[in-house]
Amino acid sequence: MFQRSIVTLVLLAALGAVSTLSTADADSSWHGVRILPDKGKLRIEINGEFFSNYIYEDVTRPFLHPVIGPAKLPVTRNWPMGFKEGEAKDHPHHRSFWYAHGEINGYDFWSESDQAGTTQHIYFKEITSGPDFGKIVSLNELVAKDGSVVGTDTREITIHNRPSSERVIDFNITIHASHGGLVLGDTKEGSMAIRLAPTMRLKGAVGQGHIINSEGQSDDETWGKRAKWVDYYGPVQDQTVGVAIFDHPENPRHPTWWHVRNYGLFAANPFGIHDFERKRKGVGDYPVTEGANVTWKYRFFMHLGDERAADVATRYDEFARTR
Numbered sequence: 001m002f003q004r005s006i007v008t009l010v011l012l013a014a015l016g017a018v019s020t021l022s023t024a025d026a027d028s029s030w031h032g033v034r035i036l037p038d039k040g041k042l043r044i045e046i047n048g049e050f051f052s053n054y055i056y057e058d059v060t061r062p063f064l065h066p067v068i069g070p071a072k073l074p075v076t077r078n079w080p081m082g083f084k085e086g087e088a089k090d091h092p093h094h095r096s097f098w099y100a101h102g103e104i105n106g107y108d109f110w111s112e113s114d115q116a117g118t119t120q121h122i123y124f125k126e127i128t129s130g131p132d133f134g135k136i137v138s139l140n141e142l143v144a145k146d147g148s149v150v151g152t153d154t155r156e157i158t159i160h161n162r163p164s165s166e167r168v169i170d171f172n173i174t175i176h177a178s179h180g181g182l183v184l185g186d187t188k189e190g191s192m193a194i195r196l197a198p199t200m201r202l203k204g205a206v207g208q209g210h211i212i213n214s215e216g217q218s219d220d221e222t223w224g225k226r227a228k229w230v231d232y233y234g235p236v237q238d239q240t241v242g243v244a245i246f247d248h249p250e251n252p253r254h255p256t257w258w259h260v261r262n263y264g265l266f267a268a269n270p271f272g273i274h275d276f277e278r279k280r281k282g283v284g285d286y287p288v289t290e291g292a293n294v295t296w297k298y299r300f301f302m303h304l305g306d307e308r309a310a311d312v313a314t315r316y317d318e319f320a321r322t323r
Helices: 312-320
Strands: 007-009 033-037 041-046 049-055 063-067 097-101 118-129 133-143 149-160 166-176 182-184 190-195 210-213 229-236 239-247 257-260 265-269 286-288 293-304
Touching: 033 118, 033 133, 033 149, 118 149, 190 239, 190 293, 229 257, 229 265, 229 312, 239 265, 239 312, 286 293, 293 312
Parallel strands: none
Antiparallel strands: 007 118, 033 041, 041 049, 049 063, 063 097, 097 190, 118 133, 133 149, 149 166, 166 293, 182 286, 190 265, 210 229, 229 239, 239 293, 257 265
16 A cells, blocks of 8 residues: 655754644545644544544643544543533543643642643644654643743653554653652542543443453452553443553553543552552652653553453553563
8 A cells, every 4th residue: 555654743942943734635545644733733633534633722731632432433521622412511620631640749730720730832842644653742841820830741642553443542751850859749630541431431321331450350449459451441322442541561650550430530640549548648759850750651542342352451461562
């Protein structure tokens, strides 16, 4: 099959240079992953089909929305960006697919309360489109309510070109102690997260989902437990769809704890030990020395069927061997 060459865009803030792809170039003949700038967001397409938008302007934090999973089925909640019948209007800070943490140097970057800080996009280090994958690399500032910059982060999101029966996204997050030392605080409110479609939930008027982890625990008993991976699956329209999150073995505190709720919140959180294990407050604090940084690597594997049909354990092992 004809493959176009990889297109790489590097946006250099120091030089004030900006490169863009024209949205007019988008068409169904494109083979691979294509990323197109579009008014404060990046439109992501896989083999000419819409996958998601990376939204980064005029928001409390960057996020992906909507997320179209296997077989063109939506896997995330629309609210609060939009609304569809059957959705609960709770937790307005659960914006589809995002990274945030509830306590960094005492500041809340998870909620959208009056006192919460924001994660502000600064510039793109790289935007890559190509036949095998697309990549978004961005620099962001963690800005407290008083306007002070607490630290920065680099987000590297890789969208793989896979068959339409699955979607594979790698999300690497590097926290930089760029403005002094950091303490990533001990709270369950975080961190690498997705809010799933209402029918995939365990509870609620339309919820028919299930949760399973790598340790064999299921449904509500998976909350606060440590595991290499967790899979959350349920019906979307007339098919069973699952989302698994993989915690890379090189990650600090692997295997991570999971803030995975029966109402559709699904998050890996290596910090909230006192909540998850009923230990003293602060035991889960993670310090980062001034000038240093720390990285976590996650993979989202979106599939048809339950965890056995999708062979989630084997797919985790494949991810675990990556570097």
